[in-house]
Amino acid sequence: MNKFARFDWFSLFLYSVLVVIGLANIYSAVYNADDTSIATSYMQKQLISFGLGIALIFIIQFFDTKFFERYASIFYMLSIVGLLGLWVLGTEVSGARSWYTIGGFSLQPSEFAKVTVALALAKHLGDFSTRITKMKDYLGAFLIMGIPAVLTLVQPDPGTALVFLGFFLILHAEGLPSFFLIALVCLFVLFILTLLLGVYWVTVAVILLAILYIALLSKRKRKKAIVPTLLTAIVFCGFTYSVSYIFDSVFEQRHRDRFNILLGKEVDTQGIGYNINQSQIAIGSGRFSGKGYLEGTQTKGGFVPEQQTDYIFTTVGEEWGFVGSFVVLLLFTLLILRIIRIAYKQKTTFTRVYCLGFACALFVHVSINLGMVSGLVPTIGIPLPLMSYGGSSLLAFSIFLGIYLRIAYQRTA
């Protein structure tokens, strides 16, 4: 196979197509027939980021994979320092201290931290002495994810924090004991049930289930398992109470509202529910084939807030309809599946985990963003990768892709 064909052109193609679709929709989202200069300036900025991204991808191809493995810890440290530095030098934009402003440009270190965390996790798991089933090692992995997660959560930027925690999925894929995933799923279900039904009924249900299970165990004479079952039931009840406590006392009203609206417990299309209502109207009114490029009435009227950034998918939904939405969903799915395919062809743990990390980051972004704009998950500020307006995010994903492409190229070398 010659050098040229070994390169993963397909992923680069998907990446470029998604960025171009993003550019077109950003233009439409900010388009104003009377004054096209605004839309043009948005386009220019995003185009510059795109150009920079391509350039970075190109440059990265000159480094060996070993380089990234060797300096992964350094990059990680640097990004943690970057996140900490926000306390001193950061600029607050709409309530979150997430940006450095240098000249006319602003930089969001948490975006780049996603790459470094993926690298650090890969390095950690790739170490020949690391066994993910060992407590010391998985706690170390949790720490790598946890530090930036905490640092972004306090900015506050819960969306990005969620992405760091989302790397948990790689750990599971790499053989983390199933207990953690089961526990997470159980707690998630408990969480939702608590919000829907209230503490009382959930506690009753948990206790009844525990009694039933214990009765079953005593019949089969497996008395050893009774104590852990009881412990689990107690933990679950405690969790239920703490959820209700956190929800009522720690959460602010806006957070509560977001959950309540999603769970259908509250209808408010003007206040807190405005975003979600308007974005559903925009997507829903696109019908099968959409209203046509630059013809979306909701987009033109500016009904959807932050349409060029987090809500860029509403433009696709309105102006390109089900067909356009389907294509975007398909492109993302193809890209992620492609990366995973390449990941499992890797010969080293480092490269495999890195690729999985990239896929995981993309997946968490896409699923939460699309879920949010279509009203499936609560409003969480998180951009749609490659498509949303914003230089840092695009550059970070370009670097992500660049390293991935280098790995994919080197695999057969």
Place this chain on the structure above:
Amino acid sequence: MRARFFPILIGFFAVIMLVRLFSLQILSDEYDDLSLKNSVLKQYVYPERGYMFDRNGKLLVSNQPMYDLMVVPKNVLPFDTLNLCEMLRISKDELSDRLTKAKRYSLRAPSVLLGQISKQDYAALQEKMWKFPGMYIQRKSVRAYQTEVASNILGYISEVNYFDLETNPYYIRGELIGRQGIEKTYEKTLRGKKGVSYLQRDKFNRVIGPYKDGQLDTLPTPAQDITLSIDIDLQEYGTRLLANKRGGILALEPATGEILMSVSTPTYAPNLLVGRERSTHFRELKQDTLSRYLFDRSLQGQYAPGSPFKVLNALVALEENVIRPSATFMCFSGHYYARNQFMACMCKPGTVNNLNRGIYNSCNTYFSNVYRRIIDKNNNAAEGMNTWYKHLHSFGLGNYLGYDHPVGQPGYVPNANFYNLWYPNQRWRGATTVSNAIGQGEILMTPIQLANVAATIANRGFFYTPHFVKGIQSDNIEPKYTTKRYTSISEEHFTPVVEGMANVIKKGTARIAGIPGIEVCGKTGTIENFTKINGVRTQLTDHSMFIAFAPKENPKIALAVIVENGYWGGRWAAPIASLIIEKYLTGEVKRTWLEKRMVEGSLIDEYAKVTSNKPFSINE
């Protein structure tokens, strides 16, 4: 196993998202409606409402600008409230009330701060508008009436109400609709059809440009002007003659069925129902239940026809061949039509009346006999009554005439069934119902029906459905207004009746209605009438009634005049009718003494009796 975890998770997500998008975009159409509702504004372009002219081309109704003061609350800066209140003539509280309402509606979209500002106030306001940022003036078109009379014919327009919106999908809130009169009947002609342009709105409700580049927009269809058949000078003259009297005049052109005038007094100037004071005026007009300004006596007033009805009985009798014109009946200042039942008459005792004399002397005895012969023909009262009913029906009595004005009453003509129900065992005959002979029984007619009878006699046997519209700008009037309607009376029977009616003026009860050089035919009426005062049936002074047409040959005008409680026919109605005929046929009135007497005559005292709460005498 763990290697499959990721692909499965992603596939799972992709399927969920696909289902969600499918349900949002394909299955549910609710979002499409919501989207149109909040982002597309339908703005209407209204054609100017059509004008109305009288038969001689005089402008009666046009449009005038009215001004609405609009406000965009967000752009309002502190201003001199006192100054604005003074110019708008409203109180400070009202102004702040209205401002609050506008704010509540929308901060950024314009709303009406004060509607219907007149031209005069606008002139003052306009110079000072620079002082009031966030406010501007929007022009609107309302009706302008160029006449002080004919409000009952022209009608009025008003804002559509809930019922209109429910029943007619054309209209939307705030639009104007013809509510009464010609404005109502010819609403579609006068309003044209509004055009629509679709505009894109933004989240603040501001318009930011056309929707779909205006591809869906439609142009308005212009409204049409209408030429009415009425002669506004005649209408004014009639209104003047009926001053201080309650009554109605309706005149027709027999050869076409065109209505020349339709006066109902007391009346009001049509301009009262325009502008900011409209509702106040309307309430005042509506609440006067004695004068009944909004009641059109010429179209809606149902009166016993009295003696003019005798000519109809004469025609029916001739057609049914129960008398010949030469047949005579002797009158002894009345007669016994049944045992101990005497009907009085104004004839001298021993007068011998044939048809001609019967008419011009208005002999009750003569027509009582004629009527009984019609009903009791073949000794079958029911059959006779129904034949009589059928003939009267062919004159358009007992039914709506079908003219192009929304108000009206059918009047009433009884038939055999009516009396069968009234008198059980069918024990009734001509003599039982003899009041019908002289137009006093169960019969009710409106002035337009009476005028139409006059026109039918003038035409010797046919009439055109009366109508107010002579022409529409680029359309024909309905064919039913140009189709002859024949009565069931043969043409030759009209000749002796017309002769009799001519003699009414020459030597009969209405000599005062004679006009030198014009042969007028007419018939007076003096109508007994009753009302209830505090629950007691009380007789009031007779109504004065007259029907006429002129000239006798080739008639140009036929009319009916009623003056409520005016006593006998020759006292008010006949002179008024003759003055109108003179005015219409010669263009000027030479008998100024008579004109003066009519214009200045007042029946206010007569009408005051009813509400005086004191005993009173009538017919004095």
